[in-house]
Amino acid sequence: MTSAPLLHIEQVSKRFGGLQALSDVKLKIYPHQIVGLIGPNGAGKTTLFNVITGLYQAETGRFSLSGKSYSPSAPHRVAQAGIARTFQNIRLFADMTACENVMVGRHVRTHQGILGAILRHPAARKEEAEIEQRAHELLEFVGIAHLADRAARHLSYGDQRRLEIARALATDPILLALDEPAAGMNHSEKDNLHQLLLKIKAQCCAILLIEHDVKLMMSICDRITVLDYGKVIAEGEPHEIQKNPAVLAAYLGGELA
Numbered sequence: 001m002t003s004a005p006l007l008h009i010e011q012v013s014k015r016f017g018g019l020q021a022l023s024d025v026k027l028k029i030y031p032h033q034i035v036g037l038i039g040p041n042g043a044g045k046t047t048l049f050n051v052i053t054g055l056y057q058a059e060t061g062r063f064s065l066s067g068k069s070y071s072p073s074a075p076h077r078v079a080q081a082g083i084a085r086t087f088q089n090i091r092l093f094a095d096m097t098a099c100e101n102v103m104v105g106r107h108v109r110t111h112q113g114i115l116g117a118i119l120r121h122p123a124a125r126k127e128e129a130e131i132e133q134r135a136h137e138l139l140e141f142v143g144i145a146h147l148a149d150r151a152a153r154h155l156s157y158g159d160q161r162r163l164e165i166a167r168a169l170a171t172d173p174i175l176l177a178l179d180e181p182a183a184g185m186n187h188s189e190k191d192n193l194h195q196l197l198l199k200i201k202a203q204c205c206a207i208l209l210i211e212h213d214v215k216l217m218m219s220i221c222d223r224i225t226v227l228d229y230g231k232v233i234a235e236g237e238p239h240e241i242q243k244n245p246a247v248l249a250a251y252l253g254g255e256l257a
């Protein structure tokens, strides 16, 4: 690959008391790639997401985004820098409608301040209308436009996961980080998610994907990084990962077979 990595991280370490959750982790993501992050429970996958998106501060680490040095700080700054994420446990505003949830995501990219919105300044009103329009487009994109006016709490589990993705896309990311988006989905929901991820890759941005569904990961990822006890034990294309002895040992010979 000749272009510069979109995200390049090196020597990332994170400790929780006596537990070394991440040790000297490195990862590269190129534009238009889906990069998978796999590993057994407690391997450090979510911790790495939390470090990349500024929720946790790493003790050591070098980060660059689109070739420029990047230091993950407050989550809204991370969103402005172009990284959006979803969470392992769904975090939506349960009483707000699907459309309003996406509009909240969009506010990262708006220009009119809170005061403008409160005073119903004409420029703020115009911007609000544009945000709503964009939210509807994104709901359409993820396949739940018909649920725009429904409260998030009344959406099915799979649709809530789609809504989270729409809200993340509303920030116009260059990288979308998804933490177990297929968890709890049935077969047909997973198939739909597979198609949606390919569409995001083709039309929107690169994806960093944590997922335990090995079949999905092997078929959708361009490259996979494997974490075990906070360390990278393998990196490569899915077919290489599938037969890597260290990876098979980490999974006790079961899941990847």
Ligand SMILES: Nc1ncnc2c1ncn2[C@@H]1O[C@H](COP(=O)(O)OP(=O)(O)OP(=O)(O)O)[C@@H](O)[C@H]1O
Pocket: 016, 019, 021, 039, 040, 041, 042, 043, 044, 045, 046, 047, 048, 088
């Ligand atoms: N805020 C925290 N405080 C203390 N320990 C933590 C914290 N967050 C994570 N850990 C620990 O760090 C290790 C890595 O956790 P992490 O959630 O990153 O794993 P994971 O790979 O995402 O696992 P899973 O597949 O179960 O989601 C675990 O031992 C976990 O208990």
Ligand SMILES: [Mg+2]
Pocket: 045, 046, 047, 088
């Ligand atoms: Mg996790």
